[in-house]
Amino acid sequence: MTTANLNLVHETEAQRRHARVKIPARLIVTDHQHNQYVLEINEISASGFSVVDEESRLHLKHIYKGRLLFIFDSVEFVLKVNFQVINELMEEHRFGCEFQDLGIQEVSTLRLLISKFLGGEIARVNDVLTTMNRENFTKARKVNTSAGLTGWARVKALSVTLVVFAIGLGAFISLLTTLATHFLMTNARSASVVLPQLSVLMPREGNVDLLVKIGSQVKAGMPVARIQAPWTEQLTTMLKSSASSDPELLSLLQTQMNYPLTSPCDCGVVGVGVMADGQFLERDKAVVQLVPAQSKPYIQANFDYADYAGLTAGSKVSLTLPGLSPELSGTVSQVVMNEQMPNQTQGVVSVVVIPDKPLPAAAVGSPVAVSIAPSWLGQLYQTAQELLTRIIPTP
Numbered sequence: 001m002t003t004a005n006l007n008l009v010h011e012t013e014a015q016r017r018h019a020r021v022k023i024p025a026r027l028i029v030t031d032h033q034h035n036q037y038v039l040e041i042n043e044i045s046a047s048g049f050s051v052v053d054e055e056s057r058l059h060l061k062h063i064y065k066g067r068l069l070f071i072f073d074s075v076e077f078v079l080k081v082n083f084q085v086i087n088e089l090m091e092e093h094r095f096g097c098e099f100q101d102l103g104i105q106e107v108s109t110l111r112l113l114i115s116k117f118l119g120g121e122i123a124r125v126n127d128v129l130t131t132m133n134r135e136n137f138t139k140a141r142k143v144n145t146s147a148g149l150t151g152w153a154r155v156k157a158l159s160v161t162l163v164v165f166a167i168g169l170g171a172f173i174s175l176l177t178t179l180a181t182h183f184l185m186t187n188a189r190s191a192s193v194v195l196p197q198l199s200v201l202m203p204r205e206g207n208v209d210l211l212v213k214i215g216s217q218v219k220a221g222m223p224v225a226r227i228q229a230p231w232t233e234q235l236t237t238m239l240k241s242s243a244s245s246d247p248e249l250l251s252l253l254q255t256q257m258n259y260p261l262t263s264p265c266d267c268g269v270v271g272v273g274v275m276a277d278g279q280f281l282e283r284d285k286a287v288v289q290l291v292p293a294q295s296k297p298y299i300q301a302n303f304d305y306a307d308y309a310g311l312t313a314g315s316k317v318s319l320t321l322p323g324l325s326p327e328l329s330g331t332v333s334q335v336v337m338n339e340q341m342p343n344q345t346q347g348v349v350s351v352v353v354i355p356d357k358p359l360p361a362a363a364v365g366s367p368v369a370v371s372i373a374p375s376w377l378g379q380l381y382q383t384a385q386e387l388l389t390r391i392i393p394t395p
Contacts, residue, residue: 021043025070208273217267218267220264298352299319321368335352
């Protein structure tokens with residue numbers, strides 16, 4: 001009875017590092033003296049092969065160059081290899097060899113041949129050529145081993161993050177403000193900066209001599225112009241052609257009549273109605289335009305009649321003037337219907353807005369954008385504007 005050897009381990013085909021198969025192939029060996037001889041392949045795998053050399057021309061631990069020859073469809077396929085003899089069985093003249101510096105294409109070709117042989121398939125020339133032309137191995141992954149950030153690098157990264165966050169937040173608030181202005185706010189059709197003015201009118205027809213210039217300051221009761229009435233000359237002509245010949249009456253009528261025009265208030269002259277002294281003006285024509293000394297500019301805006309519900313005295317409005325930033329605010333002082341706007345299919349509501357801050361005198365006559373926010377949106381809009389101004393300061 002035979003006792004089992006417990007130290008003997010049977011290695012299956014699947015447990016080996018590379019499957020060894022018997023594929024019909026030959027090896028042409030070139031030794032160090034450049035002599036060539038042909039050996040039959042006994043077994044071959046993806047990592048090496050074994051051959052039988054009856055003349056023992058291979059030596060242990062030596063490295064040789066050779067060519068593996070395979071035949072597919074009557075076509076001889078040659079694979080150049082370098083190999084090292086790692087073991088030998090002298091009784092059988094069998095030498096075990098290991099491939100050295102085998103390339104990617106060579107490894108792929110050997111694996112193809114072995115896989116088809118184990119699967120019982122026939123290797124074709126097209127299969128071999130396709131395997132050699134394609135990418136059979138994935139590239140090694142790059143290992144990024146970055147060191148930790150230093151103190152200055154951390155500060156720089158944090159600063160960039162905060163700047164990007166601030167810019168993004170400012171852009172979001174600006175977009176939100178624009179959408180709210182377009183869809184939720186009531187905008188005026190037209191608006192301009194005006195000043196309360198007084199016009200000194202002609203009491204009768206005559207020639208005008210100005211006594212003041214634009215920019216002059218006048219007191220109440222101070223003459224601003226002198227009028228010479230032309231009707232005296234016409235009356236003189238009529239009397240000369242009549243039967244009356246009283247010399248005293250004719251002398252009186254030939255006297256020029258001067259009428260002074262006085263200022264009704266302490267004002268500044270902002271406009272005149274004549275181009276030169278002696279110009280003739282008709283009755284009720286404006287001679288000079290005056291602005292009271294304590295008057296302040298205000299906004300005259302026109303809204304569509306459909307927006308009348310949000311136009312109430314005391315409502316807060318937003319004002320945008322060209323050349324002035326940030327936006328100003330104001331309060332609705334008066335709301336009246338304006339029936340004098342031409343070519344209107346609907347009524348126009350005229351609104352007087354008093355700015356919260358005084359406007360410069362140079363802004364008189366400038367166009368203004370006037371917007372009225374709903375009551376529930378007013379506080380939110382003002383808060384957003386203040387936050388936007390703090391995040392992105394105005395240069």
